[in-house]
Amino acid sequence: MGKQYWIGDVRSGSHDGETVELKGWVHRTRGSNKIRFIVVRDSTGHVQCVVKRDLVGDECFESLKNSLIETSVVIRGVVEATDREHGHEVQVTEAEVIGPVNPDRPFPITESAMDEADGGETEFLLDNRHLYLRTSRMTTMLKIRSSVFGAIHSYFRDRDFIEYQAPNFVAGAVEGGSTLFEVPYFGKKAYLTQSWQLYAEAAMPALERLYTMAPSFRAEKSRTRRHLTEFWHAEMEIAWASNDEVMQHGEGVVRNIARTLLDDRSEELESLGRDLSLVERYADSEYPRIRYDEAVETLQSKGVEIEWGQDLDYSKEKVLTADFEVPHFLTHYPRVAKPFYHRPDPDDAKYVLCHDLLAPEGYGEIIGGGERTWSEDEILERIDEEGTPREPYEFYIDIRRYGGVPHGGFGLGVDRVCTWLAGADHIREAIPFPRDSRRVTP
RNA sequence: GCCGACAUAGCUUAGUUGGUGGAGCGGUGGACUGUUAAUCCACAGGUCGCAGGUUCGAGUCCUGCUGUCGGCGCCA
Structure with a gap:
């Protein structure tokens, strides 16, 4: 498998201080024009990746900034154990967008759809089961x-x-x-x-x-x-x-x-x-x-x-x-x-x-x-x-x-x-x- | 097969006694160097499920249809 590092292992502390290559999908993104926080998920969990413009350069920063929810990405960076909410995050050094998401057709499953479903199913979620x-x-x-x-x-x-x-x-x-x-x-x-x-x-x-x-x-x-x-x-x-x-x-x-x-x-x-x-x-x-x-x-x-x-x-x-x-x-x-x-x-x-x-x-x-x-x-x-x-x-x-x-x-x-x-x-x-x-x- | 609800923007919804449909999320543009569903400003986005009817005027009232949801019977 062309993948060596798993987010679940990062979260459990197996790679603290190491440089890792994460392969996954953008779950959420927020931040400013200089620093962005990208929560990446794979099949084993979620981790917050910190992207600083002056560290990764303009091109990389912009491509991540433009990555919508469910964009697939490869991110390289250093795992840091922090006292912040989720315990571990990745300081990004390089990143690459693999499969982009078209802004004209953003990922349709939203927080509001999930909230309303309240753990259950709505017609919309059933139609978008895939x-x-x-x-x-x-x-x-x-x-x-x-x-x-x-x-x-x-x-x-x-x-x-x-x-x-x-x-x-x-x-x-x-x-x-x-x-x-x-x-x-x-x-x-x-x-x-x-x-x-x-x-x-x-x-x-x-x-x-x-x-x-x-x-x-x-x-x-x-x-x-x-x-x-x-x-x-x-x-x-x-x-x-x-x-x-x-x-x-x-x-x-x-x-x-x-x-x-x-x-x-x-x-x-x-x-x-x-x-x-x-x-x-x-x-x-x-x-x-x-x-x-x-x-x-x-x-x-x-x-x-x-x-x-x-x-x-x-x-x-x-x-x-x-x-x-x-x-x-x-x-x-x-x-x-x-x-x-x-x-x-x-x-x-x-x-x-x-x-x-x-x-x-x-x-x-x-x-x-x-x-x-x-x-x-x-x-x-x-x-x-x-x-x-x-x-x-x-x-x-x-x-x-x-x-x-x-x-x-x-x-x-x-x-x-x-x-x-x-x-x-x-x-x-x-x-x-x-x-x-x-x-x-x- | 039977009973009961519901249908408004991509999603979640507000919409008063019938008088030209609002918001949050998501998207786009902008501001912001530590955010946690980030925040702030702006913009775009609607055949109000479909077809009739009542009315000067229908998202709103009536009828039919379609779709969906919940429940029953039957079962794992």
Whole structure:
């Protein structure tokens, strides 16, 4: 890489007294005709560079004076530790403008735009997402996001899970068919996948422990702070495992994410205003498990109208999680509320062996999973009772005809976890280019 | 699909009972040798989302449309 010095290192005092060559972008500039202060940023931070006309000469001074916000520059100078506001600054000796910014089209993301957004998103910022990415708020979020992805990979790889890829073009649905994106496919219809699950189950007898992180697509017209039409789905599938064991992995991976963020991204979390003690709690606590029936009783005792057999929608989740200080598992939903691939409870076939993990602070569901229906007879019974056509699922049924075994897995909404752990207001803040029912650009 | 808001300069906005649209930031020019969202002076920048209607007169009132935002249902 044609770059030797990083602003983060300058700021941490690694280059005090040294001559350095900074490569970055102009963040802010102010000053007079004789002295100017240029705040330069790179991917590691910001530093103030002091430019004096009599030191750098007229040509260099003028070129920096005319450098608008987001001009790319190479600046050479001496690092000085000072008592001033930011601790370290660079006394400039030479500078070069690399990519100028045309004054007729100045950088459109302004302080006022950011203030109004108040950490969130406005239409303007969404339209200018490609430029908004380089603001400190988005940069910080993208670093946190990277650590979340890394923590998920580490969790599974450390436990000998095999990363496995499923197709994105599929013929059948995992969830209800109404939320499928239909795409033309050489004169036929195909759909974008909603989950790798069905294809993961096909590989389960081969790999036994497998996971993925991949985009899933759902054509939900949802307008909420926790829905995207394209979201990143971390999924795992494990052979010979019960609902309970799958839940242990769900808890394990979420706690590992929280711990990783505390270890690697505390500064970033704090700069977003996140209370680290909450993240500590999510990393260190055990996640309680309650059955659907208990949840319904709790809700009824709080005066919420709910009938047994209803799925728990977000408004009910919110009431339920209001008293929670840590994520909670909700288990044993009524069979009628869940799709065919959930395995009925052998102890009471009214229920299925499933779980959702609900995040506190009103963030809601982040994991859905459970044991799979694994015998041929049972899967056919479940598909038929649901009224789902068998044909697109022939391959899925076939898996059960050759040595079916108990198995299970879960899907985790990675963007939701980023949103929750970073304390963001909206899932859009946690992904670089959010897609929802009204936006596919930029 | 349903419910509720909003739309004024590049951005953020003010605009009273209807009477020729103001400001801050950003930009340009100028002053200033230690500024921290620097400050001060000046200039440029507007089809008030679109289409109708009411009126002597509409940014303001009415109708429709479009777009955006928030929420619900569904989910990760």
